[in-house]
Amino acid sequence: MPLDTLNVDPEVFFRVERSGQPLVVYECKLEGGPCGMFVEGTTTTVSAHLRGHGITGPDGASTNCPWAGCSKTLKRGGMTRHILTHLGVKVRCSMCGVVKCRLDLLRAHIRSSESCRLACVDTVHRPEGRFLVPTGWTAAHQV
Ligand SMILES: [Zn+2]
Numbered sequence: 775m776p777l778d779t780l781n782v783d784p785e786v787f788f789r790v791e792r793s794g795q796p797l798v799v800y801e802c803k804l805e806g807g808p809c810g811m812f813v814e815g816t817t818t819t820v821s822a823h824l825r826g827h828g829i830t831g832p833d834g835a836s837t838n839c840p841w842a843g844c845s846k847t848l849k850r851g852g853m854t855r856h857i858l859t860h861l862g863v864k865v866r867c868s869m870c871g872v873v874k875c876r877l878d879l880l881r882a883h884i885r886s887s888e889s890c891r892l893a894c895v896d897t898v899h900r901p902e903g904r905f906l907v908p909t910g911w912t913a914a915h916q917v
């Protein structure tokens with residue numbers, strides 16, 4: 775029995791099951807419709823999820839941030855990255871441990887640093903993140 779059931783895209787469940795690795799998902803707090811979904815903290819997922827909420831339009835258009843409690847006005851093109859900061863996803867360089875709030879910033883660090891060139895990107899999750907665990911993984915860890 776899973777510890778709790780999270781409302782996620784079936785595709786995410788499938789991917790977690792196939793990889794056998796737990797994944798961290800975050801509760802969507804976009805206003806304007808009951809959602810209750812948990813989304814992965816990646817650019818692709820968030821951008822697709824925004825489309826699902828009907829938040830679309832030209833990248834240059836000014837939009838109000840639809841996140842509950844936030845009323846920032848920003849360009850549509852920067853919305854995905856902005857939402858990622860609401861999720862609190864951060865990334866860390868596996869070599870020197872530096873933490874950045876955006877993957878592109880960390881990639882730039884890894885590219886530009888001689889000693890960190892072979893570093894991996896570790897994801898740092900906030901307590902709000904929930905683990906989505908594959909069934910096999912749960913069973914193995916319950917024994
Ligand atoms: Zn949503």
Ligand SMILES: [Zn+2]
Nearest residue numbers: 839841844846
């Ligand atoms: Zn916002």
Ligand SMILES: [Zn+2]
Nearest residue numbers: 867869870890
């Ligand atoms: Zn580094």
